[in-house]
Each structure stands twice: as structure tokens, then as C-alpha cells.
Amino acid sequence: MKDVLLKKELFDGFVEALMNSYKVAAPTRRGDKSFAFDFITNPSEVCLDHIPTILPPKKYFLPQHETLLEYDTTEGQNMQAFVEIEPMVILGVHSCDIAGIQCLNHVFMDRPKDYHYQARHDKILLIGYECLRKCDQYASCGLMQTHTPTGGYDIFMTDMGDHYYFSINTFAGKGMVQLFEGFEPADTVAEKTLKKLRSDKKKLFKNETDVSLAEIPSIFEWGFDSHVWDRTAEKCLSCGNCTNVCPTCYCFDVNDEPELNLAKGRRVRVWDSCQNETFAIIAGGENFRPKRAQRTRHRFFRKFKYPVMRYGKFFCTGCGRCSRQCMASINLKETISNLKRSWGEI
Amino acid sequence: MRIPLKKSGYEIIKAEVVKITPMTATEKLYEIRLKNGENLDHDPGQFVEVSIFGAGEAPISVCSSPTNQDTFELCIRKVGRMTSVLHNLKVGDEIGIRGPFGVGFPVNLLKGRDMIFIAGGLGIAPLRSLINYVLDERRDFGKVDILLGCKTPDKMLFGSEVAVWAERMDVNFCCTVDKSDPEWKGNVGLITTLIPGVNFNPDNTFAVVCGPPEMYIYVIQELLKKGMPESRIYVSLERHMKCGMGRCGHCQIHQYYCCMDGPVFPYDKVKDLEGAI
Ligand SMILES: Cc1cc2nc3c(=O)[nH]c(=O)nc-3n(C[C@H](O)[C@H](O)[C@H](O)COP(=O)(O)OP(=O)(O)OC[C@H]3O[C@@H](n4cnc5c(N)ncnc54)[C@H](O)[C@@H]3O)c2cc1C
Ligand code: SF4
Ligand code: SF4
Ligand code: FES
Numbered sequence: 001m002k003d004v005l006l007k008k009e010l011f012d013g014f015v016e017a018l019m020n021s022y023k024v025a026a027p028t029r030r031g032d033k034s035f036a037f038d039f040i041t042n043p044s045e046v047c048l049d050h051i052p053t054i055l056p057p058k059k060y061f062l063p064q065h066e067t068l069l070e071y072d073t074t075e076g077q078n079m080q081a082f083v084e085i086e087p088m089v090i091l092g093v094h095s096c097d098i099a100g101i102q103c104l105n106h107v108f109m110d111r112p113k114d115y116h117y118q119a120r121h122d123k124i125l126l127i128g129y130e131c132l133r134k135c136d137q138y139a140s141c142g143l144m145q146t147h148t149p150t151g152g153y154d155i156f157m158t159d160m161g162d163h164y165y166f167s168i169n170t171f172a173g174k175g176m177v178q179l180f181e182g183f184e185p186a187d188t189v190a191e192k193t194l195k196k197l198r199s200d201k202k203k204l205f206k207n208e209t210d211v212s213l214a215e216i217p218s219i220f221e222w223g224f225d226s227h228v229w230d231r232t233a234e235k236c237l238s239c240g241n242c243t244n245v246c247p248t249c250y251c252f253d254v255n256d257e258p259e260l261n262l263a264k265g266r267r268v269r270v271w272d273s274c275q276n277e278t279f280a281i282i283a284g285g286e287n288f289r290p291k292r293a294q295r296t297r298h299r300f301f302r303k304f305k306y307p308v309m310r311y312g313k314f315f316c317t318g319c320g321r322c323s324r325q326c327m328a329s330i331n332l333k334e335t336i337s338n339l340k341r342s343w344g345e346i
Numbered sequence: 347m348r349i350p351l352k353k354s355g356y357e358i359i360k361a362e363v364v365k366i367t368p369m370t371a372t373e374k375l376y377e378i379r380l381k382n383g384e385n386l387d388h389d390p391g392q393f394v395e396v397s398i399f400g401a402g403e404a405p406i407s408v409c410s411s412p413t414n415q416d417t418f419e420l421c422i423r424k425v426g427r428m429t430s431v432l433h434n435l436k437v438g439d440e441i442g443i444r445g446p447f448g449v450g451f452p453v454n455l456l457k458g459r460d461m462i463f464i465a466g467g468l469g470i471a472p473l474r475s476l477i478n479y480v481l482d483e484r485r486d487f488g489k490v491d492i493l494l495g496c497k498t499p500d501k502m503l504f505g506s507e508v509a510v511w512a513e514r515m516d517v518n519f520c521c522t523v524d525k526s527d528p529e530w531k532g533n534v535g536l537i538t539t540l541i542p543g544v545n546f547n548p549d550n551t552f553a554v555v556c557g558p559p560e561m562y563i564y565v566i567q568e569l570l571k572k573g574m575p576e577s578r579i580y581v582s583l584e585r586h587m588k589c590g591m592g593r594c595g596h597c598q599i600h601q602y603y604c605c606m607d608g609p610v611f612p613y614d615k616v617k618d619l620e621g622a623i
Contacts, residue, residue, distance in 0.1 A: 006444050050368075068356045071399035077360050078441045079399065081351040112591055115354040123347075224620065251595030254356075254588045258400045265400060267356065274595055283425045284557045288621050298598075306601040 003186040004166045010182040011164065015043035017180040018089050020127070023062065026091040027053055033136075037090065048092045048159075051135040052319045056097050056247035057090050061120050063106055067266045068116060068254070074263045083119040089176065092129040092157075095149040096317040098142050100247025101126070102152040105256070106311045107250055125172050128156040132197075133204060138320030140208045140333050146197055146317045147205040158194060165194050209333050211340050216314070219340050220305040224297070226342040232335055233293035235328040240273030242322035243299065249273070250313040256282075274298050300335065355373040355591050358397045358442025359384075363435050364417055369503055372424050373468070374433060375409075379417045380443065386418045390475035391450030391582055391610045395590050396420065396474025397442035401431040405587040405605070408446060409471040411478035421471040421503060440510035447590040448609050451476045451554060451580060459552050460488040462544060464565055466495045466537050470503050472582045472609070473556050478513075484516060488551075489542050495537030495557070499530045518544070537561065541568035556582040562623045566613060576614040581623070583609050583616075 006014060019040070027035045027050040035050040069081040087222055093101075108117035128149055134142070141147040147227050149156050154173035158165040165186060170175050177183055211219065243249040253272040258265035272279065275295050280288040287293050307315040316332070323331040351357075365377035380386060385554070386394070388408045397403045410419035424433045433443065461480060465473045482489050492511055496502050503525075512519040520540045522533035533540065537557070553569050555562060562581055569579055585597035585604040599606035600619040602611075616622040 068354065073399050077358060077397070077399055077442045079358060079442075081354045081357050083349045083351060084347070086347055086348065107593060112355060114591070114593065115351050116356075119349050119351065250593065252588070252593070253596075254403065254594065256400050256402050262400060267399070269594075272594070272596075274598075279596060280586050280598075282584050283423070283429075283560075284558055284584075288585065294621070301600070302595075302598075306598075309601040 003168055003191070004177055005186050005190055006164045006166060006183055008163055009179075011183060012043035014180045015040075015046060015091070018091070018176060019043075020115065021179060023086045023088040024091055025057075025088060030054070030067040030072075042303065046092060048129050048157075050092070052094065052096070052139070052321050052324070054325075055245060056100055056319065056321065057093055058100060058104060058247050058250070060088070060090060060124055061101060062108070062250055062252075062271075065268060065270050067268050069267050070264070071267060072264045078170060079267075081116075083116050085123045087123045089125045089127060091127045093126055093153070094131055094319075095128060095156075096139075096144075096319045097247055098128050098132075098149055098152045099124065099144075099146040099317040100319070103248040103307070103311070103313065103315050103317075104250060105152075106313070110117075110311075125176060126153045127157075127173075127176070128153040130158040132159060132201070135320065136324075138323040138331070138333075140316075140318035140320060142205040142207045143211065143333070144314065144316055144318035145210050146211060146319075158197065158251040160190065160193055160197070160324050165190055166195075172191075183224070187259060209337050211336050213314075215340070216304050216336070217308060218344075219336070220301065222343070223339045224299075224301075226339055227345065228335065228339045228342045229293040229297040229336075231338070232330055233291070233296040235330055236275075236292050236296050237328055238277060238292055238295065239327065240275040240277050241327065243273040243275055243323045244271060245321040245325050247317055247319060247321070248303070251279075274302070296330075299332060300339075304336075354404075355589075356444070358444055361441050361443045363437055363439045363441065366435065366437055369421070369505070370501055373503055374422055374424075375504075376420045376422060376432075376435070377417050377421060378441070378443070381440075385415045386412075386443075386446060388412055388418065388446035389450030390453060390479045391472050392446040392448050393472070393590075393609065394420070394443050394445035394447065395587075396422075396432065397444065398428070398431055399442070402428045403444070403588075404428045404432070405447075405590065407472035407476045407582075407609075411475050411482055413479055413482040421468070421474075422470055430573045432573070434583070440558075445590060448605055449607065451582075451610050453479065456480075456552050457486045458488065460490070460546060460550055461550060462491040462493070462569075463544060463554040463555060464493045464537060464541075464555045464557070467497065467501070467581070468503070469558070469561070470494065470557035471553060471556075474504060474507075476554060481511075481514075481517070489518070489546070490516065491518045491546065492520070493537060493540045493544070494519075495523070495540070495561075497524045499523050499527050536564070538564045538568050541565065541572070544572075546572070546574075548575065551578065553579045554582075555579060559584070566623065576617060577612050579613040581611055581613055581616070583611060583622070585609075
């Protein structure tokens with residue numbers, strides 16, 4: 001599909017055009033260095049230049065609290081499963097967060113499919129936004145190679161000075177562009193500029209660690225018994241912040257929420273965390289990950305080993321949220337680095 | 347916009363409780379019939395999620411053989427909130443069923459082989475589906491040994507059925523209790539003490555093990571001592587489960603989801619995974 005250009009002064013007009021047809025969510029400012037995806041009511045709220053938002057856009061695909069079905073037991077076990085969603089656009093998604101959504105797509109849309117997720121996914125359009133510099137010291141998109149998009153979006157925007165370059169990836173993306181008059185076709189000069197910008201980015205987004213992506217599988221092959229897990233867990237509070245903010249964490253609990261009359265209610269799923277002590281307890285009282293170190297390790301293995309075996313990819317996007325949010329200052333980059341260095345130590 | 351879903355995976359199938367048989371102070375046996383007119387169509391060793399709206403869901407092994415097509419059975423121990431609600435059910439009550447879920451026992455692989463069943467406590471529930479399958483198709487299988495263990499004689503499950511197994515000429519049956527009472531005439535001691543007494547041909551025998559978490563390793567060690575290959579010991583593992591579809595994460599054992607990749611595993615597949623056995 002032919003890419004297009006948009007003059008910066010016309011951008012707000014495009015956002016307004018989107019808002020006429022869709023609910024539009026975008027990064028908005030919450031504090032000095034704090035941003036959150038939220039539905040906007042005015043284009044001026046959009047904050048394209050943001051560091052990773054507090055919660056990733058997964059909250060639109062897998063809401064923190066989601067009704068799976070409504071039940072009514074007045075005359076037996078009656079129920080109706082459904083999804084409540086409006087067609088929406090998420091604007092300004094960093095490539096690392098798009099990578100996170102691609103991970104979730106694997107989990108929820110491989111068979112057996114999760115049709116609640118699928119229904120949301122089908123109603124959400126994604127407009128990505130290119131990072132031209134590293135967010136902060138927590139990010140490891142250089143290591144994880146997620147600073148440049150590899151599909152998964154409808155449109156991807158790149159800042160080119162006085163205008164934005166729109167890479168169009170899907171028919172839905174083309175449809176969004178057609179909602180607004182102000183676009184011009186991208187000429188060969190613009191295409192070349194984009195190419196150059198992307199290759200220059202490689203120098204800017206260097207590996208942030210002394211570990212290479214290629215050696216991660218072997219580190220996690222022998223790293224299970226490393227002392228690093230005990231050392232790391234000594235600080236951990238098992239609060240579960242790291243899993244809540246992670247774009248590729250998707251563990252959940254399923255609960256019933258009865259209405260006051262008790263006959264009717266909802267079965268809901270809510271985010272859960274493998275860091276909670278009770279997460280893996282069974283009826284006899286046996287807990288399969290009673291120690292904090294086991295749970296800390298489990299989180300890392302769910303990023304760097306198990307999904308590689310199951311889905312053929314790492315489930316870390318290098319967004320840095322887990323390290324940014326951790327009250328105990330547990331840092332993902334340092335932990336992997338320490339793990340590598342712990343080879344041979346007892 | 348409200349989009350109705352028909353097969354999201356969370357819909358229940360309505361089912362009716364057709365019979366309730368109290369077994370011990372804490373366990374009851376439920377016979378269930380799906381109301382959509384279909385058979386459950388399960389493999390021995392698979393489980394279902396039993397649902398009662400307002401109370402929640404619980405994963406429960408199907409303890410009847412698929413050869414009994416019209417209805418299926420669940421043996422439920424009262425341990426907490428949801429299972430207490432289940433224990434208050436009456437004949438004719440409606441419940442919800444999701445499933446069957448997971449990988450059961452590889453019955454076609456087992457055909458023509460000798461079988462050793464080793465069940466501790468409530469572990470008899472998933473094994474009973476396979477034991478009765480084997481007994482229903484008895485000529486498809488070789489020698490059958492059944493080893494049962496439970497804490498005390500009054501905790502014995504499926505008492506009358508077990509008595510029939512004990513009488514059968516084509517089944518070697520052995521039973522033990524951890525602690526006896528005055529009327530008990532059988533063995534006393536852990537289930538592991540029964541294994542040395544079993545004669546089996548390690549080249550043609552499959553062992554199937556299910557019991558409380560702490561039981562597995564000791565039983566498996568005894569079997570290995572007698573030359574049983576690791577790949578022919580099957581275990582059925584219990585984990586905390588919510589979704590049954592490999593997503594919620596509660597049942598995860600390293601790279602495996604117990605609800606989808608299990609609950610039945612060959613021992614060699616999980617033996618090196620810390621915490622699995
Ligand atoms: C594959 C499988 C097969 C099972 N088969 C049987 C069976 O045939 N008969 C039987 O009586 N029980 C069986 N169980 C155990 C049964 O699912 C639990 O006893 C039941 O879910 C407890 O629910 P509750 O609300 O009564 O307990 P709660 O009040 O919720 O809690 C009591 C204890 O049970 C644990 N627990 C709660 N929910 C679950 C859950 N979903 N999965 C595992 N543990 C949980 C809690 O952590 C707690 O330690 C099986 C479990 C699994 C995973
Ligand atoms: S955010 Fe930090 S303290 Fe909290 S569970 Fe995660 S690693 Fe532990
Ligand atoms: S593990 Fe940390 S850095 Fe990796 S995707 Fe999750 S929150 Fe981001
Ligand atoms: S029960 Fe949810 S992943 Fe297994």
C-alpha cells in the first residue's frame with residue numbers, strides 16, 4: 001500500500017477526523033515523566049513523545065477486569081457470554097508495545113482461540129509512533145531489538161521534521177488515512193529519508209547490556225539453579241507491580257461477581273500475578289512455588305525461556321516498565337547481566 | 347457495542363445431577379448427565395470444570411470410564427468454598443460443565459500391555475476412569491495390578507467397587523492403609539511397601555500413578571528400582587487451575603500448562619523439571 005505524508009500542522013485535523021469515527025486512545029501526560037494511555041476528547045491531549053506509559057496498551061486487549069459472561073440462575077444455570085467494546089484506535093504506540101501486542105496475539109489467538117480477546121483485537125486499530133531516541137536508562141529495546149517495528153500495526157508514523165511519514169500496513173490503515181483530506185503521497189525522497197533514519201537508529205539503539213540476544217537462550221538453559229534468583233528475591237516484595245505493568249504478562253483469575261439479589265451476576269476475569277504467594281496453591285495446601293526466589297525466577301523464565309519453547313519468541317519487549325515501577329529497585333537488565341556473570345559461581 | 351459470543355471457551359453446558367452416592371465423611375460421588383443430549387466424550391484421565399454461577403468453578407477429574415456413555419461420574423472431596431456448594435447439591439439440580447480438558451491416558455498405546463495402577467487417596471478418581479475402561483475392554487490388556495493406598499480404612503473410596511476388583515480373578519489387587527482400625531485385616535504401611543511384592547515384566551508394562559504430591563517420587567523410585575523404564579510411568583498431576591485452556595498461568599509447570607499438556611504426563615517428560623514431581 002502506498003505510504004503517505006502529513007504536514008505536522010495538519011496532524012490535529014487528522015486526529016479529529018479519527019475521533020469522528022472511532023473512540024481514540026493515546027498517550028497523555030500524567031506527570032513530569034509519567035504517561036498513560038487514555039481516551040482523548042481533544043487532539044491537544046495527545047503526547048506522541050512519551051516514555052512507556054504506566055500500563056501498556058494491553059489493557060484494551062485484556063482489560064484488568066473483564067466480564068466473560070452474564071448469568072441468571074432464577075431458572076437454572078443460564079448465561080450469555082459477550083464482549084462490550086466500541087471500535088477504537090490506539091494512537092502513538094511505540095514499537096516495543098506493538099511487539100507486546102504481537103506476543104499476546106500469539107497467546108490468545110492461537111487455537112484454542114480466546115474469542116473475548118479476538119473480538120477486542122478485531123475492533124482495535126493501531127497507529128504506531130517511531131522512537132528516535134532511547135526512552136531512559138531502564139529500557140532495553142536495543143538488546144531485545146524492538147526499537148524498530150516488525151509489523152503488527154495498521155499505520156506507523158515517523159517524525160521527519162516538518163511532517164510525519166505514515167507507513168500503511170493494512171486496508172484498515174488505508175481506511176483511516178482516507179478519513180482525512182490533508183495527506184500527500186510519499187515520494188522517493190521521503191522513502192529514502194526513512195531508510196536512512198532507520199539505519200542511523202541502529203547506532204543510537206545499542207545493546208544496553210553485556211549480554212547479547214543470541215546468548216540469552218543458553219544463559220537461561222543453565223541459569224535455573226543460579227544463586228542470582230536468591231539474591232534478587234531477597235529484595236523482592238512480591239507486590240506484583242512488575243507483572244501488572246508488563247505488556248506480555250497475561251495471567252488471570254476467574255471469579256463470579258453476584259448482584260445483590262444473588263440470582264444474577266457476572267463471571268469476570270481479572271489480572272493475577274505469578275508473584276503472589278498463593279498463585280500456585282492447590283487443595284491439599286501444597287504450594288508449587290512457595291519461595292520468593294522461585295517466583296522471581298518464574299517471571300524471568302516466562303520472558304526468556306518458556307515462551308521461546310512454546311511460541312518461538314522472547315516475551316520481553318525491553319520496555320523497562322518492570323524495572324521502572326519496582327519499589328525494590330530490581331532491574332531487569334542488571335538481573336540478566338548478573339545471571340550471565342554467575343556462570344560457574346555457587 | 348455488545349458482541350454476543352457462542353464459543354468463547356467460557357460457556358457452560360447445562361447438566362443435571364442424576365444420582366448422588368455418599369462415600370466417606372468428605373467425599374461424594376455424583377452421576378451427571380449433559381442436558382444438550384450429547385455424551386461428554388472424554389478420554390480416561392481428562393477433567394472438567396464444574397460450574398455453579400455465584401460460587402465459581404472447580405476442576406474435577408472424570409472418574410467414570412468413557413465406555414459408560416450416557417452419563418459420567420465425578421468424585422468430589424469437600425475442601426473449601428466451591429466444593430462445599432457442590433456437596434449441598436440434590437438430585438435433579440442443575441450445574442454447568444466445561445470441557446473435557448487436557449490430555450488423558452494414552453489408551454491406544456496401553457492396549458496389549460500389562461498395567462500397574464497405583465493410587466493414593468483421592469488419586470483413585472482419575473485412575474478409576476482408566477481402570478474401568480481397562481476392565482470393560484479386559485481382553486485388550488495383559489496382566490492388571492491395582493495398588494491402592496489411603497490414610498485410614500474409613501477413608502477408602504469406591505468401597506464396594508474395590509471389593510469387586512479384589513474378587514476378580516483377572517486382577518491382582520492390593521490395598522494398604524497408613525493407620526489401621528480394629529476391623530481392618532489388610533496391609534498397614536505406605537503404598538510404596540506394596541511395590542516390591544508386585545511381579546511385572548519391565549519390558550511390557552505401563553505404570554500409572556496418581557496421588558497426593560508427596561507420594562509420586564517415592565512410588566516412582568520403587569518402580570525404577572524394579573527396572574521400569576521412565577517413559578512407561580504415567581503420572582496425573584494436580585495444579586491450581588482456572589481457565590483450562592493454557593492461559594491463566596496458574597497450572598504452569600515450567601514450559602508446560604498442566605491443564606492442556608497434562609494433567610497426564612509420561613514421567614520422562616517432567617522428571618527434570620524442578621517442582622513437577
Ligand atoms: C486436574 C484436576 C483434577 C481434580 N480432580 C478432582 C477430583 O476428582 N475430585 C476432587 O474432589 N477434587 C479434584 N481436584 C481438586 C479440586 O479442583 C479442588 O479441591 C477445588 O477446586 C477446591 O475448590 P474450593 O472452592 O472448594 O476450595 P477453596 O475454598 O477455593 O480453597 C481450598 C484450597 O483449594 C485450592 N484451590 C482453589 N481453587 C483451586 C483450583 N481451581 N484448582 C486447584 N486447587 C484449587 C486453594 O488454593 C486452597 O488451598 C482436581 C484438581 C485438578 C487440578
Ligand atoms: S515489582 Fe519488584 S518488588 Fe514487586 S514483585 Fe516485581 S520484582 Fe518484586
Ligand atoms: S519484562 Fe519488563 S522490560 Fe520486558 S516486556 Fe515486561 S515490563 Fe517490559
Ligand atoms: S488452568 Fe489456566 S493455564 Fe492451565
